[in-house]
Amino acid sequence: MIRMTELSIGQEVELELGGKAKVAGIIGSGGQGTVYLVEYNAMKWALK
Amino acid sequence: MKDPEQFKANIKRNISDGAPSNKFIWPRYLTKSMEDGTFGYLMEVKPDSFDSFVDILNTYKLKVDPLTGRAVREPVRFTDLKAMVTACINIANAFRQLHRAGKSYQDLNDGGFFINTDTGAVLVVDCDNIAPDGANFGIGGKPGYMAPEIVRGIAKPDTQTDKYSLAVVLFKLLFRGDPMEGEKVVKDVCLTEAAELKHYGSEALFVYDPNDASNRPVRGIHDNVIKFWRIYPDYIKDAFIKSFTEGLTDPNKRIIENEWQQLFMRLRTEIIACTCGRTNFTSMFEKQDSTTYRCPKCGMTFATLGFSNKEYRMPLYIGCKFYECDIEQNSDDFIGVAGELVENKLKPGVLGIRNSSEKVWNVKMPDNQFYKVDPGKGCPIWPGLEIDFGDVTAKI
Numbered sequence: 001m002i003r004m005t006e007l008s009i010g011q012e013v014e015l016e017l018g019g020k021a022k023v024a025g026i027i028g029s030g031g032q033g034t035v036y037l038v039e040y041n042a043m044k045w046a047l048k
Numbered sequence: 049m050k051d052p053e054q055f056k057a058n059i060k061r062n063i064s065d066g067a068p069s070n071k072f073i074w075p076r077y078l079t080k081s082m083e084d085g086t087f088g089y090l091m092e093v094k095p096d097s098f099d100s101f102v103d104i105l106n107t108y109k110l111k112v113d114p115l116t117g118r119a120v121r122e123p124v125r126f127t128d129l130k131a132m133v134t135a136c137i138n139i140a141n142a143f144r145q146l147h148r149a150g151k152s153y154q155d156l157n158d159g160g161f162f163i164n165t166d167t168g169a170v171l172v173v174d175c176d177n178i179a180p181d182g183a184n185f186g187i188g189g190k191p192g193y194m195a196p197e198i199v200r201g202i203a204k205p206d207t208q209t210d211k212y213s214l215a216v217v218l219f220k221l222l223f224r225g226d227p228m229e230g231e232k233v234v235k236d237v238c239l240t241e242a243a244e245l246k247h248y249g250s251e252a253l254f255v256y257d258p259n260d261a262s263n264r265p266v267r268g269i270h271d272n273v274i275k276f277w278r279i280y281p282d283y284i285k286d287a288f289i290k291s292f293t294e295g296l297t298d299p300n301k302r303i304i305e306n307e308w309q310q311l312f313m314r315l316r317t318e319i320i321a322c323t324c325g326r327t328n329f330t331s332m333f334e335k336q337d338s339t340t341y342r343c344p345k346c347g348m349t350f351a352t353l354g355f356s357n358k359e360y361r362m363p364l365y366i367g368c369k370f371y372e373c374d375i376e377q378n379s380d381d382f383i384g385v386a387g388e389l390v391e392n393k394l395k396p397g398v399l400g401i402r403n404s405s406e407k408v409w410n411v412k413m414p415d416n417q418f419y420k421v422d423p424g425k426g427c428p429i430w431p432g433l434e435i436d437f438g439d440v441t442a443k444i
Contacts, residue, residue, distance in 0.1 A: 005082045005084055005086050013079045013080075013088070014079065014080040015077050015078065015079055015080065015090070016060075016077070016078045016079065016080055017077060017078075021077075021079070021090060027093070030159070037093065038090065040077070040090060044093050045076070045077075045090040045091065045092065045093060046073075046090070046091050046092065046093045046094070047079070047088050047089070047090055048088055048089060048091065048176070
């Protein structure tokens with residue numbers, strides 16, 4: 001797995017399909033990097 | 049990572065294909081690549097009602113108290129034996145669905161699952177290495193879960209190596225220990241990379257290999273494995289013996305997912321929850337005669353129901369259930385309840401089977417005549433009970 005660059009809360013990440021996901025928090029981090037809680041299309045998602 | 053672009057293209061293809069079932073927390077959207085070339089993907093958030101497999105094996109999880117900021121231990125245990133066995137059925141079924149979709153997981157380990165300990169529902173996570181069978185983008189796996197041929201460097205992960213890792217996961221869930229860690233491994237005080245290669249690769253030896261006792265579990269260190277090996281019926285132990293003896297060197301001898309699923313469906317059927325509090329498999333109850341079990345603690349007896357499509361019988365106790373797959377020949381539905389043993393609310397002590405399915409049953413009543421039993425209705429249990437479900441029949 002390619003570890004994604006570290007993100008900060010409030011940062012926006014562009015998606016390939018268009019639109020942006022906004023980082024709302026950290027769900028967890030471990031051997032495979034950090035999983036972030038993000039908001040996209042008015043829903044909460046996990047971003048790895 | 050062999051080729052980041054290929055890795056990304058694979059996730060893109062998986063997004064487009066969709067998840068094999070709702071048991072997978074599957075990648076849904078890709079992010080654009082960042083300036084340094086890294087990227088990520090969006091997936092659904094895991095529900096709070098699921099605990100990690102690691103926490104389940106540890107029997108606790110750490111939760112931060114919001115008032116003090118301190119981490120406190122919270123127990124993580126299955127509500128009952130049925131939930132744990134249902135989790136095994138679900139894990140086997142998830143990998144059956146994945147492999148039937150022509151893909152392999154490649155990195156099956158304790159970090160790849162979340163389980164609802166009340167119901168046994170399973171969610172497979174970390175799905176980013178899943179690839180069409182035969183393709184590999186650089187992942188090898190986690191020590192202790194990898195098939196010996198990967199540890200030895202002579203094979204890459206595929207569906208056959210997934211089958212080995214699946215057996216390890218199931219063994220750890222049932223026996224709470226490592227299938228290869230016994231006396232031989234303990235003698236190597238420090239598990240170096242070379243020792244790991246030996247014990248999990250070139251010289252891997254199952255702790256209960258019937259032909260070689262040199263790696264048996266050690267009392268005081270592997271107490272869980274010793275304790276639980278005694279409890280499980282032979283057909284479960286035989287499946288692990290096959291997986292970790294013949295299946296160590298010959299991937300074709302490994303137990304396939306559907307076989308695991310059938311074995312654990314049988315194990316779930318063979319649970320008895322006695323009113324005295326003893327809950328265990330029929331193998332730990334006494335057999336009064338060929339169709340009756342007896343509780344060794346309180347002496348309570350349990351009649352059994354034999355289905356025409358099964359070689360084994362289902363013990364009858366209040367709350368026991370059978371499922372759609374039990375009454376329909378080609379059904380794979382092991383979650384949908386078809387029937388349940390209940391106590392008559394108006395006549396305590398009178399037991400009956402409730403038709404929880406959507407089919408009308410044809411049931412032989414105590415007057416030896418057959419009557420229709422509609423969905424939602426019940427029939428009394430008596431020594432001559434026969435139920436005709438259509439495809440399948442059952443008799444006491």
